[in-house]
């Protein structure tokens with residue numbers, strides 16, 4: 150599909166509007182709100198806040214999406230989570246975003262599901278596409294949000310449609326004159342591009358001495374900065390036309406043990422709040438925390454399995470202790486104790502002594 154001419158003649162209904170930053174009043178508040186959910190990704194949070202602040206001030210290009218950010222990094226480091234938390238802040242709910250899994254559009258014959266089927270094909274009249282126009286359009290007081298997951302997996306035809314979206318803010322559907330308007334939307338892309346190359350590079354240079362590492366930049370085949378490796382792979386992958394349309398390419402850092410511990414603490418705080426709401430006091434100890442870090446975090450998958458680990462390793466035994474506590478009721482105060490035994494968690498709920 151050829152990109153259509155930029156419909157500059159169509160006035161952008163949102164072009165002159167200025168957003169507040171979602172429900173928040175200042176860039177600082179938005180930063181703090183995102184930081185309370187996303188750990189160890191300051192550069193990414195800064196980029197997201199920057200994009201929204203430019204838009205809130207009315208300084209954006211009205212004929213393009215509000216912002217287009219390419220979020221790059223290894224798996225399980227918070228790229229999708231940032232998109233969800235942005236949706237929570239600007240659109241009131243983490244699920245208020247139109248998410249397109251580009252993996253499903255890897256083959257040409259599925260690529261029509263993005264911009265609709267061409268005239269004469271099934272579904273052409275209905276203009277069926279994967280997009281949810283309401284989530285993309287937003288309204289006069291809040292932007293829409295679109296997330297293209299694993300953008301590098303998409304077929305070249307789909308990437309051409311993306312160029313059209315980023316260039317003109319409008320996607321012309323293949324079937325005819327209908328369009329989907331992205332000019333009131335924040336458009337996010339995620340990608341793992343470069344992660345495999347960084348991992349291979351690290352493997353090759355594992356064990357090299359600190360002296361060798363110091364000399365590295367001056368030797369051919371020397372240890373290179375992983376950010377630079379990712380930047381090179383990303384730039385080589387995309388056509389320059391598309392690459393230059395991203396407002397920012399934001400690199401996510403691999404998570405450290407310290408970040409993993411903070412993510413566990415976020416999960417524990419959430420659970421404590423839920424227990425407190427049913428009158429149960431609980432103070433998790435370091436053994437519980439360490440068990441969750443060890444089971445839920447690894448260098449290959451980041452924190453991808455953390456929520457599931459917390460659910461199966463911790464929430465499940467706690468839930469059983471809560472519902473089987475002999476004098477459990479929702480009015481009297483109870484105390485929960487948790488200990489680690491034989492690699493699992495044992496939970497006990499007792500009535501608090503008043």
Ligand SMILES: Nc1ncnc2c1ncn2[C@@H]1O[C@H](COP(=O)(O)OP(=O)(O)OP(=O)(O)O)[C@@H](O)[C@H]1O
Pocket residue numbers: 186187188189190222223224225226227228229230231339340341412451452453454455456
């Ligand atoms: N930086 C982080 N801060 C808080 N939670 C995180 C972070 N990174 C990962 N998580 C946790 O791990 C889960 C998976 O992360 P997420 O879906 O954001 O990964 P991703 O970077 O998008 O990976 P992929 O490239 O595989 O899609 C999240 O739901 C969240 O619970």
